[in-house]
Amino acid sequence: MTADATGYDVLIVGFGPTGAVAASLLGRLGHRTLVIDRLTDVYDKPRAIALDHEIFRHFDNMGLAEAISPYIEPFTASQHFGVDGQLIRRIDMVAKPYPLGYTPSMVFSQPAVEAELRRHATSFPNVRAELGVELLDLVQTSDRVEARLKDADGRQRSVTARYVLGCDGASSTVREIAGLPLEDLTFDEPWLVVDVRVNQDALVKLPQCSAQFCNPARPVSFLIGPKNHRRWEIMLLPGEDARQMERPENVWKLLAPWLTPQDGELWRAASYRFHALVAADWRNGRILIAGDAAHQQPPFIGQGMCQGLRDATNVVWKLDRVLRGTSPDSLLNSYTVERKQHVIELTGKIKAIGQSICERDAAAARQRDAQLLAQGGGKPLQITRQEIIPPLRDGLVARHETPARGSLFPQPRIASEGSVRLLDKVTGPGLRVFIDGRTSEAAALLALCAAHAEISAAAIAPPGTPDALEETEGVLQNWFDRHGVIVAVVRPDHYVFGTARNAAELADLLSEIDLRLRDVPAGQANKIPDLRMEKTP
Structure with missing residues (x-):
């Protein structure tokens, strides 16, 4: 095994959206950064589909708005339909003038946007990206972390960094090595996620808003993505084999209420268990975790990737201060305090929406429908996605509660x-x-x-x-x-x-x-x- 004589300020493990944003932010701030990933290219199919104005504000701060705008469109309102097909709830955006200056909710094409994030990160001379590289081990001392890596050709070597940020996904190697256990937030449902590139003449067959079909027989979510991209998230029922349900012939049977195989191209069909998990701590000494390595949540209001990028923007400005010596290392403890509580609170709200959507008992579903209509004064209940996102409750905010403390500051x-x-x-x-x-x-x-x-x-x-x-x-x-x-x-x-x-x-x-x-x-x-x-x- 060889040793790399170059010492880095930060080693980022994982070059997905969270790792790429963290690398860009560190690069702009002048820190020597190495980012590695086991894969050699961007995954060519969409996973995340939604982002919001807070995240786009950071993209704009980074100088990325123009590059990624062609792959982004406003998110339509989401209409929720009850047992009998009636509209029971509508989740929309806040009205203009928009508080942060951008469309508050958006959909995007992940492969294209992720490629731009990577390109931007590697545009900084102090950021080095190495793909096809696997993390084997981490050993930390009082002033650095030594990482043992394996290249695609099997060669092993070591590098050192002052801090390590694990953005390496739900099965995070960094989290495992650092001994940061996950806490179960009690949500576990099997779903099939289907992405279709719909033919132009077939788009008229589909709802013109995103929709949640809260049918106890089989709950389904429908999302309008950029251009002709449409997504269905379909609950799998007891006894259904997830791998069999991914087969094209079975996918088209599930899509039959909306489309035929002649109406579009099946882009992706993947079965998932929608989990709600959060790491007990997001830091162990000089090792930190972010994104799916730190938390996983159901996708019902499209906040999964947003949460990971909030992690990156939170931890990087603090790492910057610590690396420059203007704040002590203990400032990094506020990272777990702030982000963990935010994730737990938002996940709780997402779970409540998800459990409402996923109700399988017909009598309970009818009661849900009546309650939502009653809350809306006899009309479909209307809420905004923005009011669902909580503020920071604790951490590096004023000790005495003041109005708007911990909230996002507007951008006029x-x-x-x-x-x-x-x-x-x-x-x-x-x-x-x-x-x-x-x-x-x-x-x-x-x-x-x-x-x-x-x-x-x-x-x-x-x-x-x-x-x-x-x-x-x-x-x-x-x-x-x-x-x-x-x-x-x-x-x-x-x-x-x-x-x-x-x-x-x-x-x-x-x-x-x-x-x-x-x-x-x-x-x-x-x-x-x-x-x-x-x-x-």
Whole structure:
């Protein structure tokens, strides 16, 4: 076995969407990054199909929006139909003006988007990608991790990195080596996922919105993907053999209510067990996990990949601070605290929707239908996908609860330099303070922020307000009014650390975030265990 003399800042195991986004973010921040994957190319069939405005905001911050936009379309509303085929619930998007500046819910073609994510990651000179490479073992010490790798030709070698991020999927080798057990969130259902490229003249046969057919005889989900891509998620019944149900002749029998084999091309048919699982801890010393390695959840509102990319954007800005020496290693403990609770809470909501859809008892299903219609005042219940996504409840957010703490900060459109641009294009990401430019205290609040060199500050107000960025649609003005605050302290991943109603409260927030970023309490430090194992020849 050979040793690579090059030491990396971060080794990423797994070059799927989560690993590719993490590699890009680390590359942009200047960290020496090695990303490996057992496979040599992007999987050529779709798995994930949905993303949301939070994730697209990060893609835009990364400079990827233009490259991936051709493969993305707005997500249609999802209509839920009851036992007798009646509409019982509708899940849609929030109305314009959109809070983050983009269509809130989207569908995408994973192979094409994933290829762009990989291309972007490897465009940084400090990011190296090695494909066809398998992780065999990890051994960590107080200041680094040694990884034993096997190349496609069977040659073994070792590399070192200051941290390892495991993005290597549901059967994660990194998670297994690090001894991070999974907790069962009690959902386990067999489903068949079918993707079809539908002929243009057959599209009129299909629903024009995405749909959930909550039929106790066999629950089915129908999703409208980009262009002519349509997906069915079909529950398998007791006694049905999953592998047999994947056979084309059986798939077309299941699709018979909608299409015939002459109506399109069967792109993929794969059986899955929809699980709800979360790792007990997402960190062991210098080893961290993200994406499906850290959690798996049912797909009923299309948040699986989004959750993995939230992991990446959360952990990378913290790793950046630790690697640069501006925060202690114990800052990384907030990663598990924040993301695990978020995953558990969102999975709980997804499970409730899934269990409602999956009801197999006809009497209970009719009761469900009546309850949903009653909740809607006799009409189909209407909710938005955005209200289902929870805020951060704990971790690196203000200790005293303030309005909007832990929520995503909006992104208004700003009139700047003769054009209208989204807020992040004007200010960039990073630690930021945003001030309601209508307040008489704006100048004093800006002066207060000036003493904190790491934090940028801006006042935002309607057109005509002196010394403020001009927003064009009132998104942020309405946000300040709704929460009764005049200041928000915002993290690099766009989550609100805390809000303030006056200068004294802002001074407290600035002192708190400064202290917590530089002096995480020693009691939170994660002791680095010795993972040395007996080696086999």
